[in-house]
Amino acid sequence: MSAVIANHQSGPLRGLSNLLYRRSTLYLLLLLTPPLIWFGVVYIGSLFALLWQSFYTFDDFTMAVTPDLTLANYGALFNPANYDIILRTLTMAIAVSLASAVLAFPIAYYMARFASPKEKAFFYIAVMLPMWASYIVKAYAWTVILAKGGIFYWMIQQLHLEGLLGSLLTVPGLGGNTLSTSHLGRFLVFTYIWLPFMILPIQASLERLPPSLLQASADLGARPRQTFIQVILPLAFPGVVAGSIFTFSLTLGDFIIPQLVGPSGLFIGTMVYVQQGSVGNIPLAAAFTLVPIVLIAIYLSIAKRLGAFDAL
Missing domain, CATH: 1.10.3720.10 (MetI-like)
Incomplete structure (x- = not known):
């Protein structure tokens, strides 16, 4: 029984726990990585994609959006x-x-x-x-x-x-x-x-x-x-x-x-x-x-x- 407990305590999970305890920065990084990826890709990424489209061209005749870059949309704000x-x-x-x-x-x-x-x-x-x-x-x-x-x-x-x-x-x-x-x-x-x-x-x-x-x-x-x-x-x-x-x-x-x-x-x-x-x-x-x-x-x-x- 004592041998099983010793093996359990010295297993990979125990080693990972000790590593995270000694390196708190790594532990914090693992905690923050998933929400930061979500925030960066889904929120910031979609926002930048939208702002990038602000440089596209809108044809008033055909009502179509083309990827021709222009600053006319920002000029229209004024x-x-x-x-x-x-x-x-x-x-x-x-x-x-x-x-x-x-x-x-x-x-x-x-x-x-x-x-x-x-x-x-x-x-x-x-x-x-x-x-x-x-x-x-x-x-x-x-x-x-x-x-x-x-x-x-x-x-x-x-x-x-x-x-x-x-x-x-x-x-x-x-x-x-x-x-x-x-x-x-x-x-x-x-x-x-x-x-x-x-x-x-x-x-x-x-x-x-x-x-x-x-x-x-x-x-x-x-x-x-x-x-x-x-x-x-x-x-x-x-x-x-x-x-x-x-x-x-x-x-x-x-x-x-x-x-x-x-x-x-x-x-x-x-x-x-x-x-x-x-x-x-x-x-x-x-x-x-x-x-x-x-x-x-x-x-x-x-x-x-x-x-x-x-x-x-």
Whole structure:
């Protein structure tokens, strides 16, 4: 019996185990190789294949794509109509990120600093619960809520704010006659959909605030407003930036909400969908996919400088 155990302990598996134990780098390499191959071949490879097609030529007459390399697709991005699409999408992404931060901070602050364990559990469920529902169902539900005769208009009538709503809908750039056909309605839906992605990073950053800092600020004579502006907000700001990474990038690439809510103005996501699916102009659609990649890369570099990755 002891001979069997000795042979088992000195077998090939034991030798491999000892080798991996002595060379931790090799062990780590074996663990990372399968996911890195998947990530490199399937994700990065398909992305580069798509970007390579952005240099192909699309024949408007025959509706055919030929492998003749050209930069005309990238030049088309700066046409007034296409540039307007990029600017409209970027403006919406920034506006949604700012609004989400303003709405999320008080909720996250209460969750982190004042909520009891039971209240915190309730808030976690309340924040996460909308994310369990179907994304398309929520978008369709908002088209009903924002339509004339819907719940939102009923609340406006009960509060006698019809004049204010009418003045908002007539502001140049907001577009539409009702909220369901205006950029304002589209902005409301975007903010609702992505708000949980802003609340959780801010709440996590506020949880890591040492209570001793707040006590020290009070002991030094700072008022609550001064403590908030000079202590809490700077330390929680990386969490705000971390949340804005989600709201900014998700708004930038979304194509469902711009189709269901708001006027007919295209966004980058809908432009890619239309060009690739309906028109068949894959090279131009591929060129448009480079725009959010570049914008998000710039945004991530700024977020890294602001310490957002430390709050994730």
